[in-house]
Amino acid sequence: MTVKTKGCVDAVIGMASGTAICSVAVMIGAHAAAAADTLEHDKKKKRHHSADIEQGKAIPAHEEIDVVGQWQHRSPKFTAPLLDTPKSVSIISRELLDQTASHTLVDALRNVPGITLGAGEGGNPVGDRPFLRGFDAQSSTFVDGLRDVGAQSRETFNVESVEVIKGDSGAISGRAGAGGSIVIDSKMPKLKQSIEASLGFGNADYKRGTFDGNWRVSDTGAFRLNLMGDDEGKAGRGPSHYRRYGVAPSLSFGLGTPNRITLMYYHMQNDDLPDVGIPYDNPTFNARTDGTARVSVAGSGAPVKVPFNTWYGLESRDSNQDGIDMGTLRLEHDFSSNLHIRNTTRYSETTQNDAWTMPDDSQGNIYYGYVYRRLNSRISTFDTATNQTDFYGVFHLLGFRNQFSTGTEFTREQGKNDTYTAYVNGVSVTSGTNFTHCATALAFSTHTCTSLTNPNGNDLWTGQLRRTGNPNSTRMDTKAVYFTDTITFMPQLLANFGVRLDNVQSTYRASTGEYGRGDNLFTYQGGLVYKPARNGSIYASYATSAIPPGNSVGQGSDDISLGADRSGNVGNVLKPEKDRTIEVGTKWNVLHDRLTLTGALFQIDTTNFKITTATGGISNGGSKRTRGGEVGVSGNITRDWAITAGYSYLDARLVQAGGSGSAAGVMNGRRAPNVPEHSLSIWTTYNITPAFKVGGGAYYMGKVYGTDSPTVPKFVPSYWRFDFMASYHFMKHYGLQLNIQNIANKRYFNQAYTTHYAMQAAGRTAYVTLNAHF
Template sequence: MSSTLKPIPSNASLTDSGRPRQPLLTLGAMMLAGVAFNAQAETTPAKSEKTLPTVTVSGNKEVQPDGYRASKTRVGKVQQDPHEIPQAVTTVTNTLMEEQQVGSLREALRNVSGLTFNAAEGGRSGDNMMLRGFYTFGDMYLDGIRDTAQYNRETFNLEQIDVLRGSAAMLFGRGQAGGVINQVSKTPLRLDRNKVTASLGNHDYREVTGDFNKRINDTTAIRLNVMNRDEGSKRANPTSGTEPELHRSGIAASVGFGLSTADEIIASHVYTKTRDIADYGVSFDSTIHRVNTKFPAEYFWGIDRNFDDSDTHISSVVYSHTFQSGAELRTQLRHADYKRQYWAKTPNATLAPSPIGATGGNQTRKSRYETVTLQSDLTAQLTALGMKHELLAGFEYLNEDGYRRGLLNVGTASAPQYYPDVENTATPAATFKGDSYALYAQDSIEFVPQWKLLIGARRDQLKADYSSTTSPKLSFGEWSVRTGLSWQPAEESHYYLSLSDSFSPTADLYQLSGGAYDPERSQVIELGAKWLFMHGDLALRTALYRANKEWERNTDLESTASILTRKRRTDGIEFELAGRITPQWEVFSGLALMNAKILEVAENRNATTGVITKADARLQGQRARNTPDYTFNLWTTYKLTDNWKVGGGVEAKGKRYVYSPSTADASSLFTNGEFNPNTAPAYERWDAMVSYEAKSWTARLNVRNLADKVYYDALYDNGGFAVPGTRRAYILTGEFKF
């Protein structure tokens, strides 16, 4: 953990890494004043000496954004270089997202090795990813605060995306074994800077974004980010021409007071709106356990009356106080309100699409999720007993209020019709209210030069009330721990061993099972190394890990099983390269090799009779679902001249299984005694980019899926369907800075 940042004087400029640096003009003025003073001293009697007035020139230098190698992150609760964290960290920078013309969080996360996408039914729709073979729906964060609602996230207001791999342990308390995905918002800057982009592409792609920052005075600024995007698809209903559609917009406003002073306040509000027609893909063929080939991959079962509407409001206030000693107290207060309603058509395995929705299933949901979070962290550095200490202590309060219910079919079975806000009152709503409290502390001790010992612990207490009559209340109190040993023989190298054991105190996670079972726990051990080359411009890391998950929960409300597996494990190794190889050549690449399997099968208790049913014993030892044995990603660019740049890359994943691991009779998953569940094939997707960059404007052409290959990137993990990825897409973007 690096030093806590100290306040920056208002007349200081910043280096590219964000560290304070006195303006060159001020230094020059001081030198001139000194020369003038010396000259006068040599020609004027002492009795007539005069002191020249102090010359102060204040200014603000624009902080240059990171390239592909991130130089700072707060995913470890303190702003520091990712190189200093004794745990694997992947950062998707703003530069990388812009060059790839990324609009959604999901598209940005294609750059993260070891990550795959789930296609969700009614119980867990929205952004839904697997990392190192484990779910991340309990591990989505926005600026260090939980953001796990079921919605689709956009990147227009994101500075970067940090992925802290491994159990979150005492840093966040809750956590799957895979890691934490933390979105980092853009904040006001002490300078005037504006940028507008406009993009056009095939499949009716249109996007406009704006990023406007206004400096009010030395310590006050406001920032406004806006976005509107529309996108179609090559897939369509052959009877009506209806396509999956994205219609998304957002606005994010923030104001900062006391910027770079001892007392800094940043207040913000983000509103995002989606009006989509969701794509639930194509079905699997149950006879061959492969993606259905009875219909073309371009067939879409949706109709123009389908809808996927969401409105998200997130309001935050962050107050930071830096003491004279350099210690920092940082407190965040947030209210978030997530509303979503949808009606989506699922594919049919044997019947072609219908213009009125007569074929295919219907998935509907009305949901609202509100949270209030208060979080405060104190960081400090000191020397005690002859050793250097970097201390972290804090507390967190989280209030959750959730509501879910299906919509009412006001049409017929052959001609269904659903409307927003028309709920099916014949079935009870699923509701919960939860309160979580946490205290945590951590110390990083440099007990001998170059060696640090990290020790941290967190206590979480969760209480929740549910609408379920069989498990109406829940109360958990658990400890999470984190420890690590670091050796940094030089500034450019870091070797570490880390261990963590986490509890997941999330009311949403336990809505099916209540307190009938032990809470989820994750244990991770990781041995890693990080190196910096090219004067710190290029970072290489590797990590060897073992991750265990106990009492793995199911949050898909369409399922009756509360527990997915009793114990599951992933063993893996990762390699990642990010940064600048030469002044013209940049690269971002990752390789993940994973061996994920079920160690102990699930056991589920009947809520009425109390009878316990175990999953099929033959599933023990089988590969976990939606976890390929390898993933690989590469993006690289080369600057041909001062203006022209070319780039390209590939995303590749091995084959992935999808099935229900909690089924009591898994006979359908075996063929001649061999495990043969529904399987999505391995794939590679190639992309390319060319751009012309001038001082105040940029023109860029992106081509996604150069080969126009049919591939399946998102899978419904219970095995019903797979969603095809993007077909060949051309996007032309113009960017103007002023």
């Protein structure tokens, strides 16, 4: 039984806030994922059975029907349609990625309110660092259901959709997941012949090409190849430039049969001259003793006011050369139409070779009109080996329908990290204050220091970079088992619950010794769903998560909390952070199932939060609370008018924030970092004719703090951004698309580092793309 979809309303499998317009084939019933590929686009509809499908009634396998809905490569851990899932889930479809020209994960996530981007720190100086409901989600990012911690800047050329699961998701995804998880679904082979290609040009030296070819190689086999090349600057941000290419082949056999096998490989490489940010206007003050006159006073904590294209980097020193290689083997078997098993094995390796300038405000140079060009660097190799088995299906117990999923996970994640040290005339730049305080002529003649208002990125840095030679390594071993179930007591009442047990063993090795610790993490979730009507649901849920010390395995901002070394010396032993989410919400399909409306209220409580004690130590004495609400609308208002929109309100407070000495308790009750109080995203399109479409987007982000310290706050101000799109299809196989992002050329900042700098977004960016489809 095949199904054609119209729009993005969840009459069949459901969806939630932020879901985008899509028009893809779906299959409901036996061999769902594989058999969907057998759709023939020229078949005519026979009957409309969306109501029967919604209620789980059987549809003859040979009948084709039309419904409105959306198919995703969803994890089997979701045991109910999204309409009946007691969680907030937003789906960014391939169509929305294309319409908004979202070429990176960062671009894509702006379509989901409540997500902010943290400026790189720790092990991820320039990679993706999304925050969900105020919680770092770098370690809660998944590719095709498997955790992908390696620090990187992700591309979308091989992405079918991005699913954003909000709220504690420990029972679904394991460790971390306090604010939710991000699940990236890759493009998969299909039983059809197709080629799609694009070529785009624009301002800021923008050039991009993609290729997506799918070939049927046998009755049940298909091969797909995705390619990407991208070379572009960053409008208004000096010499910043990004070059990357990607290759993603995949091969499937057994499509449409009970036994399927898929092989996937993904490679992406980038060679960038990164943006380096703008310092805040209230840095630490160190008084000069050389007679230099002070030229400014402490500001409010916003980025300093300098010309739009001010860039503090050094073209002669800065670069980011990162890569990712990922190989995946997936085996699937259908015991029956109601019982399935899937096993996925993956090995991946992420590499970083980064050296870039941070405009350091910690030495007080800004008050004298100078900036110290501090070197930030990273030399890293991170590999992951994982095997995950999912056994899922439907059974009846005591007369009630149970849609269940259970499985196991075995993962080893390991990273090796080193850095560069900057030298001038054989002397380490950081060995004294002559360079860091911009206090000598040599600091300026070597361009280690520069002007605050008029830096020159072409300055020839005459120092040297040497590998520091003090590497460290981290390792996380995970063994886990999970079970989730949705019980249908009656058509109007469902219950969802899940449990998961993770055994995690972390190890840290450095010149100071070897340290390790182990934790057993038990997480769970439960929810009730009441359906007053076929097209609507009201839910309440409770979910937990746990974040062990060293959760990012050296790839992010959290450090590993040390246990006992080989000599038995006890270091700093910390417990896992604990989080819980209480959420109530509702989801409705309206306008004959063309449009979905969603809403949710929630509270997240965090305990065992790591803080600095009054004596300068580290303890689990911290806590914070996040309260908020979300509303969303997605689908078609009319046949030609589509919309995806959402609004998020977040009030995140540090209840017990610690602090040493006179700072003890100062941050209690203050706003948590990287949490905007208000955020909004709207994307809408209208078909003026069958061939001509226009669209526009509006995005709002409230003030975001790096720190809400009452004495030295750091923040980026609120902003609005507006985008435009127009597309025209001609000669059956071709189309032209115009995208203009940040139409008003608004200066805004989209990332706030805790202490030193904020990242400025690109100015007005416009490009035209020629698309071909065969």
